[in-house]
Amino acid sequence: MSALLEVAPMSLSFGGLKAVCDFSLELAKGELVGLIGPNGAGKTTIFNLLTGVYTPDVGSVTLAGKLLNHPERGLRPFEIAAAGMARTFQNIRLFADLSVLDNVRIATHLRARSTFWGALLKTTAARKEESRQRSHAMELLDIFGLAGRADEVARFLPYGDQRRLEIARALATDPKVLLLDEPAAGMNPQEKIALKGLIQLVRERFGLTVLLIEHDMGLVMDICERIVVIDHGVVIARGKPSEIQVDAKVIEAYLGAAPDAAGEAGAGEAGAGEAATDSGAKA
Amino acid sequence: MSFFFGLLLVGFVQGCLYALIALGYTLVFGILQFINFAHSDVVMLGAWFAWKYAQWMGVSFSVISIGTSLGILGLSVLSCAAVGFTIERLAYRPLRHAPRINILITAIGVSLFLENFTQLPYVFGSRDKAMPQLLDVYAGFDVGGVRVQYFQIITVVFAFALMALLSLLVYRTRLGRAMRAISFDTRTASLMGIPTGRVIAYTFVLGSALAAAAGILTGVAFGSLSQPSSTSWIRFGLKAFICAVVGGIGSIEGAVAGGLLIGITEQLAGGYISSSYADAIVFGVLILVLMVRPSGIFGVTMREKV
Amino acid sequence: MTGTLKGLLPIAIGIAILFVFQAVGGPSMFGAYQEDALLVIGINIVLGLSLNIVNGFTGQFSIGHAGFMALGAYAGGAITYYGAIKLWGSYPPELPPGTGDLLFVVALVCAGLVAAGAGYLVGLPSLRLRGDYLAIVTLGFAEIIRIIITQTEPVLSKQEVSQHSTLSLFKYLGGKSIFDRIPRVTNFFWVYSVVLIVIVVCYRLKQSTHGRAMLSVRENEIAAEAMGVHTTRFKVRAFVMAAFFAGVAGGLYAMKLGNLDANRFDFQRSFESIVMVVLGGMGSISGVCLAAVLVTYAPYLLRDVGLDQYRMVIYSLSLVVLMVVRPQGLFGMHEAWTVFAGEAGRRRWQSFIGTPKRWYLGVRAYARKVVGT
Numbered sequence: 003m004s005a006l007l008e009v010a011p012m013s014l015s016f017g018g019l020k021a022v023c024d025f026s027l028e029l030a031k032g033e034l035v036g037l038i039g040p041n042g043a044g045k046t047t048i049f050n051l052l053t054g055v056y057t058p059d060v061g062s063v064t065l066a067g068k069l070l071n072h073p074e075r076g077l078r079p080f081e082i083a084a085a086g087m088a089r090t091f092q093n094i095r096l097f098a099d100l101s102v103l104d105n106v107r108i109a110t111h112l113r114a115r116s117t118f119w120g121a122l123l124k125t126t127a128a129r130k131e132e133s134r135q136r137s138h139a140m141e142l143l144d145i146f147g148l149a150g151r152a153d154e155v156a157r158f159l160p161y162g163d164q165r166r167l168e169i170a171r172a173l174a175t176d177p178k179v180l181l182l183d184e185p186a187a188g189m190n191p192q193e194k195i196a197l198k199g200l201i202q203l204v205r206e207r208f209g210l211t212v213l214l215i216e217h218d219m220g221l222v223m224d225i226c227e228r229i230v231v232i233d234h235g236v237v238i239a240r241g242k243p244s245e246i247q248v249d250a251k252v253i254e255a256y257l258g259a260a261p262d263a264a265g266e267a268g269a270g271e272a273g274a275g276e277a278a279t280d281s282g283a284k285a
Numbered sequence: 286m287s288f289f290f291g292l293l294l295v296g297f298v299q300g301c302l303y304a305l306i307a308l309g310y311t312l313v314f315g316i317l318q319f320i321n322f323a324h325s326d327v328v329m330l331g332a333w334f335a336w337k338y339a340q341w342m343g344v345s346f347s348v349i350s351i352g353t354s355l356g357i358l359g360l361s362v363l364s365c366a367a368v369g370f371t372i373e374r375l376a377y378r379p380l381r382h383a384p385r386i387n388i389l390i391t392a393i394g395v396s397l398f399l400e401n402f403t404q405l406p407y408v409f410g411s412r413d414k415a416m417p418q419l420l421d422v423y424a425g426f427d428v429g430g431v432r433v434q435y436f437q438i439i440t441v442v443f444a445f446a447l448m449a450l451l452s453l454l455v456y457r458t459r460l461g462r463a464m465r466a467i468s469f470d471t472r473t474a475s476l477m478g479i480p481t482g483r484v485i486a487y488t489f490v491l492g493s494a495l496a497a498a499a500g501i502l503t504g505v506a507f508g509s510l511s512q513p514s515s516t517s518w519i520r521f522g523l524k525a526f527i528c529a530v531v532g533g534i535g536s537i538e539g540a541v542a543g544g545l546l547i548g549i550t551e552q553l554a555g556g557y558i559s560s561s562y563a564d565a566i567v568f569g570v571l572i573l574v575l576m577v578r579p580s581g582i583f584g585v586t587m588r589e590k591v
Numbered sequence: 592m593t594g595t596l597k598g599l600l601p602i603a604i605g606i607a608i609l610f611v612f613q614a615v616g617g618p619s620m621f622g623a624y625q626e627d628a629l630l631v632i633g634i635n636i637v638l639g640l641s642l643n644i645v646n647g648f649t650g651q652f653s654i655g656h657a658g659f660m661a662l663g664a665y666a667g668g669a670i671t672y673y674g675a676i677k678l679w680g681s682y683p684p685e686l687p688p689g690t691g692d693l694l695f696v697v698a699l700v701c702a703g704l705v706a707a708g709a710g711y712l713v714g715l716p717s718l719r720l721r722g723d724y725l726a727i728v729t730l731g732f733a734e735i736i737r738i739i740i741t742q743t744e745p746v747l748s749k750q751e752v753s754q755h756s757t758l759s760l761f762k763y764l765g766g767k768s769i770f771d772r773i774p775r776v777t778n779f780f781w782v783y784s785v786v787l788i789v790i791v792v793c794y795r796l797k798q799s800t801h802g803r804a805m806l807s808v809r810e811n812e813i814a815a816e817a818m819g820v821h822t823t824r825f826k827v828r829a830f831v832m833a834a835f836f837a838g839v840a841g842g843l844y845a846m847k848l849g850n851l852d853a854n855r856f857d858f859q860r861s862f863e864s865i866v867m868v869v870l871g872g873m874g875s876i877s878g879v880c881l882a883a884v885l886v887t888y889a890p891y892l893l894r895d896v897g898l899d900q901y902r903m904v905i906y907s908l909s910l911v912v913l914m915v916v917r918p919q920g921l922f923g924m925h926e927a928w929t930v931f932a933g934e935a936g937r938r939r940w941q942s943f944i945g946t947p948k949r950w951y952l953g954v955r956a957y958a959r960k961v962v963g964t
Binding site for chain 2: 646652716723726727732859869873906911957
Binding site for chain 1: 595598796804806816818819820821828
């Protein structure tokens, strides 16, 4: 089976700075892949390239055979969303002054079947669309345990709820591929465990393919089938979690070159764990 | 040809005045990111204060001594600086963290207040008045068929001296460094121990002083003052604001370049196309420049980080 | 189809009631002075609500609303003025009942369409420009519109009209001096029918998926785009809609006053509309309506109590005070009935009015901000 999401070696520089260099990726349908790397490695930039916020200097992004982003002909972010790619934001970007329900309902707009004029005339189609959107949004909020807060203003939600609302909102676009940018940042251990379950649940329920940026190594190692590690915009390792944990280059990237960094596997594993808590604390 | 150079000269002088006012807009916008609509009223106040002080000093409409002229100028500039300081304290400072549209409305409110308060009968009155000639406006000489007035030379020299002083202040002094730091990132600047409140107050004082100078020079050049609430004052200030935007708001060089560009464009358009369309052409230039360079000629484009 | 009819029903009923009210002479029971105030209030409500679509819903900073109003006023005025001369040969132009009312409606719609066309043009820069840069461009467009109108030739009398082709009549709008003798057809029924339509349209828009898409542009453009909202389309749509209604308001205004002076459509009038939007609370329909009533009626009141001279001073000062005291506007982003509904509403009502202690605390906080460094 060919890959659902295909990224041909893609690069992007800002002025003289090479933010992303020859990044390539293939995601098969249903996969859950982690994208990790130290702070400033270029992970969010990759998300921005995938979702059309930036246009790559070279390379391309293809989703289910449809060309999404390319140096000459990049789709705009809303077109990419319509093609089936949804994302969350590292620095939460909710529609802060709107209600929780509205946040999710707005994301269902791109699948709306009522016209602008229909809404003004309040036609039968428009009424149906409204109730369809409401029930779809409530369904998603229910999954994320936010149904009871549907009428609250998003700004006043606790931090963890805001992160989960972002995921619910992204799901409302009915995506094929879901990009999660540090969904666990700022969550407490219990919330993280719940989040782990949630990600797996929605993935099975909606047949999603997930690409996950996360600093919490425990979470990443637990739920990802494959992991891609980047540093300074370059992929330094790919593989199963168990392989990544002992990869000398990864350990070096997180901890800096140590004289015996490539030495024992056990020491390396401990090192990676330490790095994780370190960056987790920073976030 | 002398017609062309004549227009060029008038445009250049006018551009210098615009630049002086534009600097006030640019400084405030650079630091607080809002259009200080009350700035054009400070220009108006500058001219009217000069008129009032001249009245008090019993200055008639004949030419007077340089000392008296400078005295009136200085007093009026100081008064406007005080007004700028007061406006900032009473109206803008309490709104420091409010949404920008609120500050904009406040600015409009302040502007309306200044116009309508000063045109009350016991302040300046609601009629146009003749401006005392602080200088002999008509004296001058001819260069190849172009009439050059001493007053124009004085205006240009004076304007450029003020602009040079301002850029020295902004780029060479502690206060200037603080101003630039605040315009870059107010929060971080205040975390670094910069007294943002005081620096912002100084910015208003400086901008208002420049605006007052421009207002007086304009008043003297025209020989008459429109009543305080006349839209011609706002329109004048608005054009100066356009200069700041065209040049790239937040940039001192931009304000000067924009001022000269708009001043000269306005005169040439008025002379060769139609004086009634001159303003429309100025706005057209603004729209064109912004469509090509959304942050103006010298402006830096800031992209929101995703 | 029945759904559409059901959707039109509230408007139809409302217009029917207004019609009956007008027919039995209801508006004149307010007296001429108050009736005039009511008309101005209605027109300002339309203006405020239309700008609310751009500034309040979509969050685009437009401060050139008077330009659209001017276009509508002159287009509407010209159509009824020249239309009455051409169709019925009356001079000074008058509209006969029945067919005349039809022409009036046509003029209003055309006024809206002309303005909407300009709104499309002004909306385009919004795709590239943000915040204050967009604001100044909209202001520039409005000034250009006003200046172009100012340059039109004096209006033609009945004899002169016959010597000109219908299309060339648009060069003669009296911009240089004054456009006089426009048929004064606007009355309570027409103004409030338009008000009703605009309120229903705005409310339905706000409650629909399309309105929410506009709100999302205001809230966070990047997130809106990432969630599949065609942000540019909604920005342009907002501009076009707002311009259309502003044009209609302009048409009503022209045919209420009977004469037009291009200089009345300068930026101060644009500011007036913004004040209504911000004072009412960005995006709040009932708030904007109430603000329009307050802002329009206050001058009448001050005139009545003999403070006419201080009218603008008081107005400007209260503007500043309100922005300091209540930056979110009257109702924030909510509607009046949701703000004051239920137990939470009662508490909000109290905080809305405040108590002497809260007033004192507010003044103290203000003073501290003023004095502090």
